[in-house]
Amino acid sequence: MTTDHLPGTSPRRGRPRDAARDRALMAATLDELRLHGYGGLTTAAVARRAGVSTATLYRRWRSKEHLVVQAAAVWAEDLGPDRDTGSLRSDLRALLHDKAEALDGPSGQLLRAILGEAAHNRALADVLVGEYVAPLQERVASLVARAEERGEIPPVEDPMVVGELVIGPMVTHTFLVPHEPGGRPGRDMAERLLPYLLRALGARGE
Amino acid sequence: MTTDHLPGTSPRRGRPRDAARDRALMAATLDELRLHGYGGLTTAAVARRAGVSTATLYRRWRSKEHLVVQAAAVWAEDLGPDRDTGSLRSDLRALLHDKAEALDGPSGQLLRAILGEAAHNRALADVLVGEYVAPLQERVASLVARAEERGEIPPVEDPMVVGELVIGPMVTHTFLVPHEPGGRPGRDMAERLLPYLLRALGARGE
Numbered sequence: 001m002t003t004d005h006l007p008g009t010s011p012r013r014g015r016p017r018d019a020a021r022d023r024a025l026m027a028a029t030l031d032e033l034r035l036h037g038y039g040g041l042t043t044a045a046v047a048r049r050a051g052v053s054t055a056t057l058y059r060r061w062r063s064k065e066h067l068v069v070q071a072a073a074v075w076a077e078d079l080g081p082d083r084d085t086g087s088l089r090s091d092l093r094a095l096l097h098d099k100a101e102a103l104d105g106p107s108g109q110l111l112r113a114i115l116g117e118a119a120h121n122r123a124l125a126d127v128l129v130g131e132y133v134a135p136l137q138e139r140v141a142s143l144v145a146r147a148e149e150r151g152e153i154p155p156v157e158d159p160m161v162v163g164e165l166v167i168g169p170m171v172t173h174t175f176l177v178p179h180e181p182g183g184r185p186g187r188d189m190a191e192r193l194l195p196y197l198l199r200a201l202g203a204r205g206e
Numbered sequence: 207m208t209t210d211h212l213p214g215t216s217p218r219r220g221r222p223r224d225a226a227r228d229r230a231l232m233a234a235t236l237d238e239l240r241l242h243g244y245g246g247l248t249t250a251a252v253a254r255r256a257g258v259s260t261a262t263l264y265r266r267w268r269s270k271e272h273l274v275v276q277a278a279a280v281w282a283e284d285l286g287p288d289r290d291t292g293s294l295r296s297d298l299r300a301l302l303h304d305k306a307e308a309l310d311g312p313s314g315q316l317l318r319a320i321l322g323e324a325a326h327n328r329a330l331a332d333v334l335v336g337e338y339v340a341p342l343q344e345r346v347a348s349l350v351a352r353a354e355e356r357g358e359i360p361p362v363e364d365p366m367v368v369g370e371l372v373i374g375p376m377v378t379h380t381f382l383v384p385h386e387p388g389g390r391p392g393r394d395m396a397e398r399l400l401p402y403l404l405r406a407l408g409a410r411g412e
Contacts, residue, residue: 037322039245109325115381116243116322119315125384133382161375161398168374169367175321176339178331192367200406 024050025057029071034109038117043067069123072114075107075131082139088147088203092166093194095139099167100186103174108186112175137163144201153201165200169193230256231263235277240315244323249273275329278320281313281337288345294353294409298372299400301345305373306392309380314392318381343369350407359407371406375399 028049032041043064047054061067080098085091102108111132118124140163147153156162173189198206234255238247249270253260267273291297308314317338324330346369353359362368379395404412 037245037326039243039323040326112325113322116319117245119318119381120243120246122384128382129384158398158402161395161402164375164379164395165371165399165402168376168378169370170374172374172377173370175325176334178328178335189367189370192364193371196364196367196371196406199408200402202405 021052026071026074029067030075030110033113034106037113065121069127072124072127075110082142084146088152089198091143092197095143095166096190096193100170100190103170103186104184108174136167140166153203156201165197227258232277232280235273236281236316239319240312243319271327275333278330278333281316288348290352294358295404297349298403301349301372302396302399306376306396309376309392310390314380342373346372359409371403
């Protein structure tokens with residue numbers, strides 16, 4: 001099952017009708033992943049959901065692995081833009097809620113579906129870092145730098161740990177603990193995390 | 207792929223030879239999960255690794271799902287015993303290193319392999335909570351209670367968040383960021399987390 005490199009994952013260029021069909025296939029792939037996980041996804045079900053033949057699917061992607069890697073890469077992570085809200089507390093709350101929003105929705109289900117497979121698939125692991133880990137770490141670094149400039153916290157010695165403290169507890173709370181259908185475990189944990197994170201950063205008055 | 211309830215996951219009682227065979231099948235299941243993930247595991251490969259026929263396997267477990275649920279349940283989580291080491295710092299370091307040890311080893315690979323599948327499988331989700339989440343939360347509660355009694359920290363308002371702060375960052379660091387083969391991302395993160403967690407808990411002098 002190891003797929004170290006996946007050259008040619010991009011669908012061939014084509015006419016507008018082909019582009020619409022590709023989008024439908026990507027959306028269908030994400031739906032199947034969310035509903036059935038990587039192990040339960042079949043190219044036949046994806047083709048059926050997208051309303052195309054499996055032959056059409058295989059003309060564009062040569063395997064299930066190629067299809068999923070491409071779908072994960074076009075999946076836009078719902079991490080909102082970095083913005084200066086004026087204080088560490090409100091900057092951090094905005095980031096926590098942006099991540100919670102993503103985790104509680106389809107992005108979270110997709111992340112969960114591909115996490116196990118990424119252990120065996122270098123291309124999927126690269127997508128995870130590029131789409132998920134790097135944008136979060138950049139936003140944490142910006143937020144921490146602003147708080148240091150404002151004199152709200154002492155210099156942070158290890159910003160990467162702060163990034164893991166922001167996302168890690170929401171991920172484990174969402175993925176390891178069963179929740180009611182329609183529950184919002186990410187949002188719940190975001191609010192409960194905030195005072196602990198402010199103290200961890202040494203924020204004044206916490 | 208939904209398997210809400212799995213009655214009869216226990217193998218039938220039998221002679222000692224059967225018990226040894228069952229153990230070999232459980233070990234083979236865990237090896238296949240670690241190496242190939244849930245999606246890549248086949249009952250044929252498990253039977254081959256255990257040196258039995260697939261017919262023998264199916265006499266004991268009626269499906270791949272039943273086999274994996276049972277294997278995950280017998281998998282002993284490497285979380286060491288709770289012990290009073292005399293201070294919050296050393297209690298917390300011991301817990302972080304016990305979890306890191308587990309995450310960096312076969313237990314971590316197994317957790318990663320079943321995490322996605324547990325989204326669709328109630329029995330696997332129950333195993334995760336019973337074997338993984340509950341023991342950690344109990345140990346965190348004991349450690350926090352001792353630190354409060356010693357007067358090292360003010361009362362902790364939300365012990366479950368502390369549990370997620372202990373495990374979450376190590377899980378995301380281990381699962382989301384690619385590491386060199388043989389790397390110890392959990393252990394690395396455990397040491398870097400410690401000062402942040404002590405401050406988050408309001409430990410004196412941090």
